[in-house]
Amino acid sequence: MKDMTSDGPMIEFRKDLFADERDDDLNEIGKPVRRQDILGHVTGRSPFFDDHLFDGLLHMRCTRSPHHHARVRRIDTSEAERMPGVRRVLTGRDVPANLNTLLSLLDFGLDDEPPLAETKTAYMGEPVAAVIAETEAEARAAAAAVKVEWEPLPHVLDVEEAIKPDAPNVLEIYPGNKFIYHGKYDHQKLRYGDVEKALGEADHVVEGRYQMSPIEQAPIETCGAIAAPEQNDRYVCYTSTQALFFSLGTAAKVLKLPSSRLHFIGGTVGGGFGGKVDSIHEPLAILGAMLTGRPVKYAWDRAEEMQVGAPRGAERWYITDGVMADGRIIARKFTGYFDSGAYTRLSSYAIIKGVGHLPGPYTIPNVSADVYCVYTNRTPATAMRGFGITGVDFSIETHMDKVAETVGMNPIELRILNSYRDGDMKAHRRVAKNCALIECAQVVAEKAGVTLSPEMRAASSLTGGGGVRGEIPAFTATDEQGRVEGFAASSYARKAGASSSAAARQPTPPGLQSRPAAASAPVSTPQPAPARTPPPPAGAPSEPVGRAPDKPARSGAMRFSSLSGFRRR
């Protein structure tokens, strides 16, 4: 059945496949339906954040670091404050809680990023001051007049350079330039079976190194927000965010306001693709409205969107496969480095997603992965369409072709041979269901004019799986490589001794001298806690002030199975 538009087929439905698994009652699927919001789009009336007019609108522009990595010795805003049209110049001291990490709302990760940097900047374009003026041109001129005394610091732009012992430290709270998972490991681990043993038994060992670039989401509408005082002691915020309640929660935390005093209006997003979840603009626009009593717009121009807008992070993957002469892959080992840039944003979460996806849609009895969330002095990375998955998929599928070449097999047949089938056990210990890769590969071969062997043509996702393939390996080789100490294992997210994510702003660490000498020592060395938050006595997980000691710090994270590892029921 082919249909979609009157101009020809765009989608082909193969209802012959798995026909007995469903009733053919997909009444809407395959039929053109108008989008509910498209009348607004074609008439130019869809209300994007900037399509709300305010009398007396002020404009905010930021002064940004010209260095990859620099200490801020002094910020002098006096000249900027005297410039025409300037109403206020904000620095980090004006931000009620000037330290945040996006996933703290899910109780995941340490607060690491100041909305306006005070003592140090860790990437080129990081903001240190925000000028509010009558016109955008005046704000721009005054932002350029903010005097900052910079002391450039050594910087690191490569993930593997960044984890060397003598590398510059990007974030004091992560001394080894690596995110800490579960309070236990400096990387995300996957162990399934015994990879090293299987590699020794394989007919071929195929190795590959894969590198992708960061990718800018590049929405046509740049990110921004307009905030204004309402007449009921609230602030209204029109925003381009693609995560309205996430931005609301972030703004409430950064501004130390109850969210009931914030009135967020969004939902019309001029292209997001992941780049509009970071909630960068809302807190500062609202703060501007609070301090000036007037509507304030803070939006990136195109150059900022490209330079400081957080991209899909770059990934580097090393893959080693053990493959038998007949094409069966018996072992696959990954070492991955996500370039998180200067702050965490969503990269730590992307890796959890990515590791849950390994080893790709293939039944491989021995899998291991060590995947690192690495801090560098590049623009922080964030979400983008399938982030955490696309980079490693590119690597896996490129590697599959390399394996096919090594064993002299048609690459489509190699995939069919190794595909998940219903009933197989996946490396993250869930049973594969509703598999369809074999059928997809068969259709691709047909479309591409590739002749498959009768055996591969007859293969099916429904048969041949399960049994031995459905069993968890009797032995899984584990190790303590990358084990760290000093972070609270009782909490998924928080470092021992750290107060809750919504807690008061903490004193800014005094520069680089707090970096422990052993931070990047060999992996067997326990990593001491950074100096600013001494670990509590053993067995005494910290609790936020005012909470019952036996109550979990937060219950919210449990709902997120991809974060907590708890299975959905």
Added chain:
Amino acid sequence: MTKSPVGFTLNGSQRAAFADPGQSLLDFLRRGVGDLSPKFGCGQGACGACTVTIDGATHLSCLVLAESVAGREVRTAAGLADGASLDPLQEAFMDHFAAQCGYCTPGMLVSARALLDRNPRPDRAEVIEAISGNLCRCTGYEPIIAAILAVAEGRARA
């Protein structure tokens, strides 16, 4: 700064408003006149989201000085519909899923209308050329090309 009065025709109606020195036509239309259909995407003439016509020719309103339209006729996407009656291009864009986020759509429609006004039966290559200055990041261009061709070939409901 001295503001200058600018009188011009917007989508068939006489309009006048004060422009700041150096103000772009885009900012003037949006904040001075209140026509929010042209969009800011780059401010440097690269994306086409701010496309309008001036005396029938397409222009990037972010690069045009507001004062330069005095006495001229400006058309924007807001003027495509005649009351509740939509332009056939608007109907075709809806039918062909030719918009996703909708941010490039007003500029895309203005470029398409300008094309059909000067060339009612363009071929595919001419359609592609006409929208080559309008960037879309969501749908890809095929549904947009299909929508414009459907109007050109008289297949769209009008």
